[in-house]
Amino acid sequence: MLAIGMYKGKPGAHKLDLPKPEITKPDDVLIKVKQAGVDGTDFNMIKHNLQDPAEGQDKIVMGHEMVGVVEAVGNDVKTIAVGDTVVLTVRRGCGICQPCLHNQSDMCMTGLYTERGIHKKDGFFTEYIVDQEQYAIKVPNDVADMAVFTEPLSIAEKGVEQIRLIQSRMPWACEHPNHSFDSQDWGKCKTALVVGAGPLGILATALLRLADVFTYVVDIVQEDSPKVHLVKHMGANYIDGRGKSAKELVDFCCTPTDNLDIVFEASGAAVTAVELINYMSRSSIYVMTGIPRQEIRTELDAAQLVRQIVRNNQVVVGSVNSNRSHFEMALKHIPQIEKRFSGMLKEMITHRFGLADHDRIFDLSDTSRLKTVIDITG
Numbered sequence: 158m159l160a161i162g163m164y165k166g167k168p169g170a171h172k173l174d175l176p177k178p179e180i181t182k183p184d185d186v187l188i189k190v191k192q193a194g195v196d197g198t199d200f201n202m203i204k205h206n207l208q209d210p211a212e213g214q215d216k217i218v219m220g221h222e223m224v225g226v227v228e229a230v231g232n233d234v235k236t237i238a239v240g241d242t243v244v245l246t247v248r249r250g251c252g253i254c255q256p257c258l259h260n261q262s263d264m265c266m267t268g269l270y271t272e273r274g275i276h277k278k279d280g281f282f283t284e285y286i287v288d289q290e291q292y293a294i295k296v297p298n299d300v301a302d303m304a305v306f307t308e309p310l311s312i313a314e315k316g317v318e319q320i321r322l323i324q325s326r327m328p329w330a331c332e333h334p335n336h337s338f339d340s341q342d343w344g345k346c347k348t349a350l351v352v353g354a355g356p357l358g359i360l361a362t363a364l365l366r367l368a369d370v371f372t373y374v375v376d377i378v379q380e381d382s383p384k385v386h387l388v389k390h391m392g393a394n395y396i397d398g399r400g401k402s403a404k405e406l407v408d409f410c411c412t413p414t415d416n417l418d419i420v421f422e423a424s425g426a427a428v429t430a431v432e433l434i435n436y437m438s439r440s441s442i443y444v445m446t447g448i449p450r451q452e453i454r455t456e457l458d459a460a461q462l463v464r465q466i467v468r469n470n471q472v473v474v475g476s477v478n479s480n481r482s483h484f485e486m487a488l489k490h491i492p493q494i495e496k497r498f499s500g501m502l503k504e505m506i507t508h509r510f511g512l513a514d515h516d517r518i519f520d521l522s523d524t525s526r527l528k529t530v531i532d533i534t535g
């Protein structure tokens with residue numbers, strides 16, 4: 158069967174011919190992959206020549222976003238049946254730490270986890286996959302069309318969950334008791350700045366807008382970009398960040414008396430990401446999800462930074478990966494997003510390829526793309 162992967166020490170994406178995997182354990186599930194999503198991590202693997210195959214292997218199959226249909230199940234599989242549409246989580250726990258032993262490998266404490274398609278485990282840019290039942294999540298029928306967004310949306314879900322969990326420390330964020338961060342209407346009376354209008358920034362915006370958070374999105378593209386169209390379609394405000402300092406960005410979102418309750422960093426632009434900390438509002442939260450690759454040095458006033466974070470009760474939190482609970486949240490929100498911002502997820506898909514297009518999928522010169530999907534089997 159066909160697959161797309163990288164060889165150790167060899168740049169670029171390559172076509173692989175692999176044997177079809179088989180069920181070997183009683184809790185195994187054999188999945189025919191229908192679609193796979195390509196994201197910034199995949200592009201970074203190509204751009205920065207990062208290959209991380211399993212020990213003793215010379216290659217790794219790429220891809221960590223997928224949806225497929227179950228073709229066969231092992232004898233002990235109970236929750237999933239042949240014909241079900243499923244998505245798979247990405248990280249496989251270390252088997253040692255307590256979070257991993259309790260289905261929370263996204264918070265692994267040893268760093269000894271693996272990740273399908275990224276870190277020491279083959280991924281999803283292929284025709285068939287075998288994995289264990291515990292990592293497969295059944296997709297409701299009305300979500301199947303857009304289920305390829307489950308994994309990227311789960312990353313945004315975890316970021317928003319961190320914000321709500323941590324900020325529930327402050328039940329009286331506004332005068333309405335039913336607007337506390339742990340309530341259903343948590344987004345009301347809140348303002349957020351999303352940094353970066355790539356797929357993750359757009360999906361984070363969708364969740365914030367779904368909760369009625371007053372949302373600004375900053376990127377460095379022109380007003381006529383498809384990204385900006387999506388931002389406005391969701392009722393968020395676009396800020397063209399070109400030539401603007403971090404202070405000007407925040408001034409744009411709020412007058413000095415207003416609070417910027419949430420900053421959601423999804424660009425990985427390290428210098429701006431750090432500078433923005435200086436302009437955080439009192440008692441606010443800043444979640445970082447973008448991962449810069451190069452070494453970037455900058456100067457900062459360390460005393461001012463520490464003083465400000467202490468005096469203003471500020472939280473800066475990192476959020477990476479996601480677990481099964483975030484996939485379940487994403488599957489619940491996908492139809493709500495499609496209903497509220499009709500056609501928005503479809504519009505995000507700017508490029509479609511097949512598995513045979515391995516040399517065109519990662520065209521790094523094409524800056525017009527937002528979301529790339531690989532259609533694998535019909």
Ligand SMILES: [Zn+2]
Nearest residue numbers: 251254257265
């Ligand atoms: Zn662990």
Ligand SMILES: [Zn+2]
Nearest residue numbers: 331333336346
């Ligand atoms: Zn309120």
